[in-house]
Amino acid sequence: MGSGTMLYGGETTLELWREARWAFIHGQYIATIMLGQGLAEHLLAAYLHIDINTGPLPPRVAFAETLRRCLDKGMLTEAEAAGLRDLMALRNPLSHFRSVEDPANLSRRILDTLEPASAHLRRDATYAISTTARLLALPAFRLETSIGRPTEPSSS
Secondary structure, three states: OOOOEOOOOHHHHHHHHHHHHHHHHOOOHHHHHHHHHHHHHHHHHHHHHHOOOOOOOOOOOOHHHHHHHHHHHOOOOHHHHHHHHHHHHHHHHHHOOOOOOOOOOHHHHHHHHOOOHHHHHHHHHHHHHHHHHHHHOOHHHEOEOOOOOEOOOOOO
16 A cells, blocks of 8 residues: 555455455456455444544444445545445345346346356446545545645644
8 A cells, every 4th residue: 555545444454455456456356346345344434433523333333324424424425425335236246145136136137238247247346446446545544735745744
């Protein structure tokens, strides 16, 4: 991770980001989607967890609750939250069984579009990795001043 980015959530968040990038580069698209969603959940919940102005999080916070709290703080825009919900919608049918009648089921998508699984997964993984990269670029995770230079320690 380059200097200038704060990864709340410690080693777990760092490894999720490293592995998501590695998976994407090596064509492991399902892994990219799963890891990207995991990164978003850990990063945002850890950010809220350390904020003294935010009430305590439950021991196992749902992602919808994390997004709600981030929206309430003004940390995310509604468009950014919608993008993260879309990422969750890509991950959920890979994590949890969906019948072939469900429009989110990969086999259903293949039948509806006549595109191979690899095309769907590559597109979904591209969305996942770009969404997580945009998340990491948000001001809450940047260690830079508003003009883009690294912050300097105070001399006082």
